[in-house]
Amino acid sequence: MSLLEVSDISKSFSTGRDFLGRRTGWTHAVQNVSFHLGTGECLAVVGESGAGKSTVGRIVLRLIEPDTGSIAFDGQDVRAATPTQLRALRRGMQMIFQDPHSSLDPRMSILDAVAEPLVVHTGLDRKTRTATVRTLLDKVGIGDRYLARYPAELSGGQLQRVAIARALTLKPKMIVCDEPVAALDVSVRSQVLNLLRDLQEELGLAYLFVCHDLALIEVIADRVLVMAGGRVVESGTVEDIYHNPQQEYTQKLLAAIPVPVPRSARH
Ligand SMILES: Nc1ncnc2c1ncn2[C@@H]1O[C@H](COP(=O)(O)OP(=O)(O)O)[C@@H](O)[C@H]1O
Ligand SMILES: [Mg+2]
Structure with a gap:
């Protein structure tokens, strides 16, 4: 059994109402999507903007209720979880968002x-909490000199490291990473990606790694789910998707990568 089993989830959003308040249009954000994620594994969800990637991530964490389908995490039915069960489940699954400036409260110190x-x-008492935070900030390469600082005093890359440390506090088994480096300077992207990969190896974390840029996933992903228009158009190992893409859509996404895949990695 996989850590995460997602079966046939769908979600539509209403897009308009007429003058009587009746719904007039629907966006089929996610349509009949299924996948699984093993312990310690990284599944990249790729596709253009609007493909439904973030909606999938949010449904998995039950931040959005799907219309249909089922989600099992660690053998538990996420959709049927009571508030108490959900609280326990949430310790095991965390999320890192694209923009650390908006995911961290500007009035809260880093500590x-x-x-x-x-x-x-x-x-845990305050002393133990502070010690835990110091260890975590050390793990993400921030050190403890920023403990008393506020988000506005840190760079985007440093803040994303703080957000990663925060996501790790409860020792999750899985982190949904929603475009975690897209908002960062190009110069720090690979550092943050490498950090995520190192943490994954060290802690045995599973990642559901949402990303619109196929070029970024090669270093981190084991398998890839390619989405377009709310549907899965192709899935496979990262090698399959890079070297032997079956669908025209995937081929186009690959062709859009500015730096070519190294020749040594091709057949
Ligand atoms: N809360 C919402 N209300 C209405 N439409 C939404 C909402 N969230 C997402 N959508 C629509 O669903 C589709 C998929 O969105 P999203 O999951 O954010 O895609 P992606 O993350 O791949 O860019 C888009 O057409 C988007 O406009
Ligand atoms: Mg998104």
Whole structure:
């Protein structure tokens, strides 16, 4: 059994209403999507903007309710979870968003931001929490010199490292990473990607790695799900998708990569 089993999920959003308030249009954001994710594995969800990638990530975490389909995490039915069960499930699955400026509260110090999940979910005392935060900030390459600082004082790359530390506090089994480097300077993207990969190896984390850029996933993904218009158009190992894409859509996405895939990696 996989850590995460997603079966046949669909979600439509209403896009308009007439003068009587009746719904007039629907966006089929996600249509009959199924996949699985093993412990310690990284599944990249790729596709152009509007493909439904973020909606899939949010449905998995039950931040959005799907119209149909089922989700099992660690053997538990996510959709049927009671509030108490969901609270426990949420310790095991965390999320990192694209823009760390908007995912971190500007009025909270770095120490408080990273410690917050420990306050909410554990009975650890302040001293132990601070020690845990120091260890985590060390792990993500920030060190403890920013403990008392506020988000506005850090760069985008540093803030994303803080967001990663925060996501790790409760020792999750899976992190949904939604375009985690897209908002960062090109110069720090690979550093943050490498950090995510190193943490994955060290901690045995599974990632659902949402990304619109196929060029970024080669270093981190094991398997790839290609989405277009809310549907899965192709899936396979990262080698399959890079070297032997079956669908024209995937071939086009690959052709859009500015730097060619190294020749050594081709057949
Ligand atoms: N809350 C929402 N209300 C209405 N439409 C939405 C909402 N969220 C997403 N959509 C629509 O669903 C589609 C898929 O969106 P999204 O999952 O964000 O795609 P992606 O992350 O691949 O760019 C898009 O057409 C988007 O406009
Ligand atoms: Mg998105």
